[in-house]
Amino acid sequence: MAEKIIKVKNTDDFHDTIAKIIISNNINFIPKISVIIPVYNSEQYLRECLDSIVNQSLYEIEIICVDDGSTDNSLNILKEFAAKDCRITVIKQENLYAGIARNAGIAIAKGEYISILDSDDWFELSMYEKMYNAALERECDVVICGFNEFDQTKHVVTSKQGVCKQFCELLIIPEEYSDKLFQITNPAIWNKLFKTSFINKFNLKCSYTKSTNDLNFTYTALYSAKSIYCINEYFINYRINSENSISLKRAKFINDWIYNLTKLKKDLIDKNLFNTFKKTYEQCVIGCGLYEYSQFKDKKDPNIKILKKGIKKLVSIKNYIKFVFKILKE
Structure with missing residues (x-):
């Protein structure tokens, strides 16, 4: 198919950008979750990441991979997976960093919920089924899970983080926890599931900066949400000390x-x-x-x-x- 150009709206302190859809998914269902994965020079870990997404127990997902100007074999790996799985869309943009790549994915997401991941991590196969069911049962805007911090140099899990234990299995109303709301979880975007209509209502975008570009998105989501649920499970294997x-x-x-x-x-x-x-x-x-x-x-x-x-x-x-x-x- 011909490449499709999309205009990406970013935060009000950065200009709109252009990205190209080079492979569109071929699904015949409305996705329960849109999975967005920015990719930059991740060839070493990308197959493990994608394997853990395409094999999720929740099948009704779309997978939007945004190549952020990679110079290694990452784009070819994305094409390889897209040829085997009809749920994958591949977007390409110049190297504008992960925040802008995340915004590009959000721009075309059609799922009921949105999840935004990192391409050098890998995920437990029940993650989306359990987080999606939790979101539906509690009717909340944000669901948060824990993560295992995996040291790539030592090849061991060094800690379990992501959710403060005292908030696990609670339905959190931001105004009722206003003194400690930002201490519920880490500021990262990738261990959270967001309702798409909620993201659109509050026009949530990631920053253009190279680092901490998800901080405002995450904390704005926390104080804007009607309710938040923290699930007491560790679904994400977050790689530290990796090369890139x-x-x-x-x-x-x-x-x-x-x-x-x-x-x-x-x-x-x-x-x-x-x-x-x-x-x-x-x-x-x-x-x-x-x-x-x-x-x-x-x-x-x-x-x-x-x-x-x-x-x-x-x-x-x-x-x-x-x-x-x-x-x-x-």
Whole structure:
């Protein structure tokens, strides 16, 4: 078939972009879930990722793979899988990073729910069946699951994360948990299932930045949702210390992190919601800031000054002092 050009709407601080649908799916059902996978130079892990999606126990899904200007064999692998599975759509764009690739996938998603994954991870085969059923049973806008952190260099699961235990199996109303809403889960997009109509209603988009481009999407979804459900299972195997992982280089992108948290605060203020969510927002900044600090191997790295300066602008003096004392203890 002929390639189809799509215009991708991005956040209001970035221009619209162009992507091409080079392979369209050939399904005869309305998908229960649209699975969106940005792909950039993931040939080493891509087959394992896709195998764990095409073999999900929930069959009625569409799989939208967005090649973000890969220079390795990733695009050919996508074509290979699309030739074998009619549920796969392949989109191609220039290298604009994962956030814009995610927006391209959202632009054509037709599923009742949307899931956005990373191409170097792999997933338990019951993930979508269980998360979809949970979403229907609880009639919620967002379902969250846990993940296994898998160290690629050691080949072991180092921890289980993603959902704070005290919130598991609870139906969470954001206003009732306003003081700790952002502490329910991690800021990543990939361990969450979102209702498509909810994404469209609030015009949720990922940022154009190279790192932390899902932070605003995730937290905006949490405070905008009518209800959220945290499932007490670990469906995602999240690879750390992999060769192409942005998280390995995140200390270099500290300005992206500050930019996205600044935008989140501005959005809350503009919507007259900042006072409601101030406590959880500042706890989020401090908690995430400590994590970002831990990623610096060289504690004399000049980017640490940028990190501290950014946090000082985002939180109260009291909370900034708490942050400084905590890093001095390390």
